[in-house]
Amino acid sequence: DGGITQSPKYLFRKEGQNVTLSCEQNLNHDAMYWYRQDPGQGLRLIYYSQIVNDFQKGDIAEGYSVSREKKESFPLTVTSAQKNPTAFYLCASSISREAPYEQYFGPGTRLTVT
Amino acid sequence: GQNIDQPTEMTATEGAIVQINCTYQTSGFNGLFWYQQHAGEAPTFLSYNVLDGLEEKGRFSSFLSRSKGYSYLLLKELQMKDSASYLCAISNSGYALNFGKGTSLLVTP
Numbered sequence: 346d347g348g349i350t351q352s353p354k355y356l357f358r359k360e361g362q363n364v365t366l367s368c369e370q371n372l373n374h375d376a377m378y379w380y381r382q383d384p385g386q387g388l389r390l391i392y393y394s395q396i397v398n399d400f401q402k403g404d405i406a407e408g409y410s411v412s413r414e415k416k417e418s419f420p421l422t423v424t425s426a427q428k429n430p431t432a433f434y435l436c437a438s439s440i441s442r443e444a445p446y447e448q449y450f451g452p453g454t455r456l457t458v459t
Numbered sequence: 460g461q462n463i464d465q466p467t468e469m470t471a472t473e474g475a476i477v478q479i480n481c482t483y484q485t486s487g488f489n490g491l492f493w494y495q496q497h498a499g500e501a502p503t504f505l506s507y508n509v510l511d512g513l514e515e516k517g518r519f520s521s522f523l524s525r526s527k528g529y530s531y532l533l534l535k536e537l538q539m540k541d542s543a544s545y546l547c548a549i550s551n552s553g554y555a556l557n558f559g560k561g562t563s564l565l566v567t568p
Contacts, residue, residue, distance in 0.1 A: 378555060387463075387546060387558035388502070403555065435501060447492065448556060450501035 348372065349451035351436050356456045358430075366421045366454045368436035377419035378437040378448065381405065388435060394419055423456065430458045463559035465547050470565045475537050479562045481530045481547035489550040493521050493532045496544045496561065505532065505545075534564075542566045 349370045358364045370377065376395050380388040390403030394413040408427025413419055419438075423430045433455050437448040462484045471477040481491070490509040494502035506514055508523035508530060520533040532545055544563050548556040 385560065387560040390555050390557075393555050447504045447507060450503070452501050
């Protein structure tokens, strides 16, 4: 079955540690995205990538980093510089970077930093 | 800049019809999306409007007026499983979506 996988579903870390969230898709989509969702808030864009080896900052990129070495994979690192890392993180992909095609979302990773 | 407004919460009765409104101000417009999100889960795509008018898909319909910066999602024959958050999102450059804060819908018996 085609889809987007994120792992793990729940992640706990101590303050000051970097942590990497996994996102893999087998939909052959060009574009991939990372969003963050806080209680009572909409989704906010962290980073996006339109093609391999290229990515752009979204609205709240500070304290995060990404890589796009393969079309299928777009991992997100939450660094110790991120002031409020506890949140629900969603990865998404879309069929083309040119058209506003619908985005497909992974199941999300809930990160708790204490 | 961009601003997307939706009501925070709504309540409706099973079997009824509910309309969830979304108003927006944006510097560019490539389309408007509606997503459904159950608590703790990923958003799932419901509808997409790029031209003015009504798009119907089963029990769900979505309307767009670009001149008014207005959309609504209409849910008919409400079921208990429709209790969820409904997210309005704007595509204004083709590469990413800007989401409203969502409307939490509670369907009661």
